[in-house]
Amino acid sequence: MSAETTEANCSKTRNPFTGVEADAVSVRVDGLSKKFGDLAVLRNISFDVKPGEIFVIMGPSGSGKSVLLRHIAGLEAPTSGTVAVDGLDPTLEETRDRVRLALVFQEGALFNSLSVYDNLALYPREHRSGNEMAISERVMHALKILSVEKSANQFPSELSGGMKKRVSIARALVMEPQLLLYDEPTSELDPVMGATISEIIATLKNEYSVTSIVVTHDRDLALTISNRVGILMAGKLISLGTPGELRKSQEPRIVDFLNPKIDIEHPRFKQLETPENP
Amino acid sequence: MKQINAVLEGAGSMVMLLLRAGSYAGSLPRQWARFVEQCYLIGYTTLPIVTILSFFIGTVLALEAGYSMEGFGAKEFIGSLVGLSMARELGPMMTSVLLAGRVGSAITAELASMKVYHEVDALTTMNIPPAKILVLPRLAAVLVMMPVLIVFANIVGWFGGSVVARYVSSVGISSESYFAALRHYTKFKDVMNGMAKAEVFGFVVVLVCCNIGLNTRGGPREIGAAVTRAVVTSLILILILDYFVTKLLM
Amino acid sequence: MNSTQQTARVGLFFLLGIALVWVTFETLSDGKIFEPRSHTLIAGFDDLRQLKTGDEVRLAGVRVGSVQKTRLAGRHAEAVLEIDPKVPIAGDATATIAMSGLIGGNYVAIDMGTPGAPALADGAEIKTLTTPDLNTLMSDIGGLGKQLQESLGTFSAAINGDPKTGGGIIQKLEKILADNTARLNATMTNLQEITDKINRGDGTLGKLVNDPKLHDELLATVDEIKATATQAKEFVANAQSVMDQVKSGQGALGTLVYDPKAAADIKASIADLRSVSDKLAKGEGTLGKLINDDGLYDSAQVTIKKVDRTLDGLNDSGPITAVGIVANALF
Numbered sequence: 002m003s004a005e006t007t008e009a010n011c012s013k014t015r016n017p018f019t020g021v022e023a024d025a026v027s028v029r030v031d032g033l034s035k036k037f038g039d040l041a042v043l044r045n046i047s048f049d050v051k052p053g054e055i056f057v058i059m060g061p062s063g064s065g066k067s068v069l070l071r072h073i074a075g076l077e078a079p080t081s082g083t084v085a086v087d088g089l090d091p092t093l094e095e096t097r098d099r100v101r102l103a104l105v106f107q108e109g110a111l112f113n114s115l116s117v118y119d120n121l122a123l124y125p126r127e128h129r130s131g132n133e134m135a136i137s138e139r140v141m142h143a144l145k146i147l148s149v150e151k152s153a154n155q156f157p158s159e160l161s162g163g164m165k166k167r168v169s170i171a172r173a174l175v176m177e178p179q180l181l182l183y184d185e186p187t188s189e190l191d192p193v194m195g196a197t198i199s200e201i202i203a204t205l206k207n208e209y210s211v212t213s214i215v216v217t218h219d220r221d222l223a224l225t226i227s228n229r230v231g232i233l234m235a236g237k238l239i240s241l242g243t244p245g246e247l248r249k250s251q252e253p254r255i256v257d258f259l260n261p262k263i264d265i266e267h268p269r270f271k272q273l274e275t276p277e278n279p
Numbered sequence: 280m281k282q283i284n285a286v287l288e289g290a291g292s293m294v295m296l297l298l299r300a301g302s303y304a305g306s307l308p309r310q311w312a313r314f315v316e317q318c319y320l321i322g323y324t325t326l327p328i329v330t331i332l333s334f335f336i337g338t339v340l341a342l343e344a345g346y347s348m349e350g351f352g353a354k355e356f357i358g359s360l361v362g363l364s365m366a367r368e369l370g371p372m373m374t375s376v377l378l379a380g381r382v383g384s385a386i387t388a389e390l391a392s393m394k395v396y397h398e399v400d401a402l403t404t405m406n407i408p409p410a411k412i413l414v415l416p417r418l419a420a421v422l423v424m425m426p427v428l429i430v431f432a433n434i435v436g437w438f439g440g441s442v443v444a445r446y447v448s449s450v451g452i453s454s455e456s457y458f459a460a461l462r463h464y465t466k467f468k469d470v471m472n473g474m475a476k477a478e479v480f481g482f483v484v485v486l487v488c489c490n491i492g493l494n495t496r497g498g499p500r501e502i503g504a505a506v507t508r509a510v511v512t513s514l515i516l517i518l519i520l521d522y523f524v525t526k527l528l529m
Numbered sequence: 530m531n532s533t534q535q536t537a538r539v540g541l542f543f544l545l546g547i548a549l550v551w552v553t554f555e556t557l558s559d560g561k562i563f564e565p566r567s568h569t570l571i572a573g574f575d576d577l578r579q580l581k582t583g584d585e586v587r588l589a590g591v592r593v594g595s596v597q598k599t600r601l602a603g604r605h606a607e608a609v610l611e612i613d614p615k616v617p618i619a620g621d622a623t624a625t626i627a628m629s630g631l632i633g634g635n636y637v638a639i640d641m642g643t644p645g646a647p648a649l650a651d652g653a654e655i656k657t658l659t660t661p662d663l664n665t666l667m668s669d670i671g672g673l674g675k676q677l678q679e680s681l682g683t684f685s686a687a688i689n690g691d692p693k694t695g696g697g698i699i700q701k702l703e704k705i706l707a708d709n710t711a712r713l714n715a716t717m718t719n720l721q722e723i724t725d726k727i728n729r730g731d732g733t734l735g736k737l738v739n740d741p742k743l744h745d746e747l748l749a750t751v752d753e754i755k756a757t758a759t760q761a762k763e764f765v766a767n768a769q770s771v772m773d774q775v776k777s778g779q780g781a782l783g784t785l786v787y788d789p790k791a792a793a794d795i796k797a798s799i800a801d802l803r804s805v806s807d808k809l810a811k812g813e814g815t816l817g818k819l820i821n822d823d824g825l826y827d828s829a830q831v832t833i834k835k836v837d838r839t840l841d842g843l844n845d846s847g848p849i850t851a852v853g854i855v856a857n858a859l860f
């Protein structure tokens with residue numbers, strides 16, 4: 002057995018609602034490549050996420066971050082290479098039976114035909130965890146954490162983008178996940194709410210040992226609460242290290258990405274200048 | 280070659296979906312609310328259009344029969360013609376066509392949009408199989424509602440025929456002789472036959488529409504394309520199956 | 530709408546559906562759902578033929594009800610007629626099974642009866658009359674055709690049996706004719722009577738032909754024609770020597786018998802008659818329609834008028850030409 006497995010046995014995921022403990026979950030991505038037709042979206046990506054770790058993935062849009070998360074969640078099958086969640090193939094139903102995994106989708110992916118409350122209650126109801134009273138308590142608790150309890154009886158179409166994102170995170174929390182995947186959780190939120198999300202992620206890690214993989218553009222989130230950061234560009238993992246290592250990095254692409262400077266002399270801004278009228 | 284492949288793929292995924300949905304059949308009692316909701320959508324809300332259409336099918340049948348049978352003095356047989364064609368063929372067929380247009384398209388649109396907006400993916404990550412909560416209640420509901428729709432369609436169609444038979448002067452036979460002929464030649468077996476057909480058609484329509492909806496790929500534009508494909512496929516399958524089911528039930 | 534309301538509607542809808550399935554089942558398996566309130570009469574027949582449930586009942590051609598049921602009652606069959614209670618049926622009205630079309634369209638025809646007769650009560654038996662059906666009619670006509678053929682054979686024997694007769698003694702022939710005027714007149718009278726009957730006949734031609742009384746009379750007529758023909762033959766034989774002297778005939782009968790053109794006409798007429806009788810013997814086709822079709826009945830009447838006219842002019846052209854004309858007019 003590998004070192005990760007041993008480590009996984011040491012740390013336990015504690016259910017934030019029931020307090021029941023379970024093994025923390027590791028993720029291993031090995032030589033993962035994905036092609037959509039002729040388009041190579043991911044190219045030979047390898048990394049490990051240790052149990053109870055917060056792993057942040059950063060990168061420009063279109064670099065393949067979402068596709069990578071979908072592979073870990075088992076929603077896409079690799080063209081080549083492997084993805085293992087707790088040592089199992091995430092595309093199989095058995096894996097999902099064993100490992101509680103939640104994905105916060107970039108666009109929320111709330112069930113449009115269900116009210117906010119029912120969106121959250123669907124999972125516990127379907128998996129018969131507790132009676133309706135207990136479920137209600139859990140749902141309302143999760144909504145309160147994200148400050149959206151007043152929207153419980155609204156429908157997703159009646160919510161703003163930021164509220165949808167929060168409901169979506171609340172829905173993930175209700176699932177009591179061992180592995181939580183976030184796809185740009187703070188992108189549509191105000192700075193205060195963004196900080197709240199960072200707090201939630203940190204709390205889940207510190208108190209409940211939930212393994213988290215966060216795709217984000219939020220530099221603060223990436224550099225403060227994460228254990229390790231990977232930078233993805235054009236489908237390649239160009240850097241992998243702790244926030245301290247990343248800050249010290251001299252690699253120009255990383256420096257550019259982390260400290261964007263508006264170079265007004267750059268040719269692309271020239272194009273925006275209004276042509277002089279003849 | 281590509282088309283043949285697409286057809287085979289469609290058929291294969293349909294069978295897979297059916298098997299998957301079937302494997303969750305035991306969960307149906309716990310999905311009672313969803314089942315009732317689907318019954319409401321498939322049965323109750325479809326009834327008005329089914330009755331209107333059946334009424335006019337009955338009237339047209341009687342009118343055409345009256346016109347063509349008058350030539351050899353067989354107007355008394357209008358009742359039997361309307362009775363049999365409604366029960367054995369037009370009732371099940373037209374109800375299924377309506378089902379494809381009204382319910383099937385809605386199913387595909389709903390499931391395709393759920394797919395496109397990642398709701399289906401969300402279900403998958405929640406370990407709630409879409410076949411279980413999206414497909415199974417619909418299949419069960421169509422099986423329960425189809426006979427009810429058919430019996431309404433038949434009775435309204437027969438009644439429509441009798442109205443024409445009685446009140447259109449060029450046909451002009453009494454309701455009694457219309458219904459006597461209908462009763463004389465239409466057996467309950469024929470009605471059952473029609474219902475069996477309708478069950479097959481309705482089931483296939485719902486299965487095809489679910490399958491096409493769940494296999495939608497791409498953006499919102501694909502939702503419309505998926506609906507069109509689902510309705511066209513349903514109609515073609517109804518017509519093809521009609522021949523074989525009729526043959527089988529003879 | 531809340532979900533309990535939805536459940537209630539679905540439940541109601543489903544139960545209604547089940548109820549309708551049951552109603553359909555009961556109805557199509559001989560239930561009594563559609564039975565209207567009306568007044569019934571029982572009509573007994575030896576044979577109901579094609580009559581079935583749902584067929585119309587017409588009073589003087591107007592629809593007044595339908596056949597509710599057909600059943601056996603002892604040695605005969607009964608049709609239960611549902612009649613509009615607003616229409617009284619006279620106690621002495623008669624019901625017959627009539628055909629409204631060539632394929633199967635039977636109905637029960639009821640006549641008006643006598644004006645003052647009391648109306649039949651609900652459930653009463655109505656008098657019936659059995660009319661011949663198509664099959665009997667056809668076989669009768671076949672028989673008649675055979676008889677016609679026989680008698681026509683006799684005719685042609687009478688006419689062709691004396692090929693070598695000569696001309697010259699028209700007077701004697703005329704005398705012979707004069708001697709037999711009475712008999713010929715009797716025959717003509719009989720024929721006239723028959724055609725009068727045909728003209729008077731208010732039923733279809735088929736009925737007319739099959740009416741046993743008329744049929745007998747017709748047979749009698751044919752017998753008389755046969756007798757006349759036999760006598761004519763005798764006369765011709767007797768007059769053989771006289772005929773030898775006649776080289777070329779003048780006058781009505783002379784022209785008829787000896788003129789080559791006239792002889793050809795006769796041959797043609799006889800050929801016509803043969804085809805008539807052949808068709809009759811087959812008893813199919815046009816005649817079938819004639820018997821069943823009111824329109825054809827009308828044209829038959831016209832034909833009968835032609836026959837009348839022909840018979841009126843019989844003194845000039847002779848009976849055989851007349852038959853030829855009849856045949857041509859008919860077919």
Ligand SMILES: Nc1ncnc2c1ncn2[C@@H]1O[C@H](COP(=O)(O)OP(=O)(O)O)[C@@H](O)[C@H]1O
Pocket residue numbers: 037040042060061062063064065066067068069
């Ligand atoms: N289902 C798909 N089919 C084809 N191409 C896709 C699909 N999903 C994503 N892509 C492509 O993969 C690339 C990466 O997409 P994505 O992972 O969503 O980017 P991001 O890093 O902004 O999340 C994009 O070029 C996108 O067009």
Ligand SMILES: [Mg+2]
Pocket residue numbers: 066067068107184
């Ligand atoms: Mg993305």
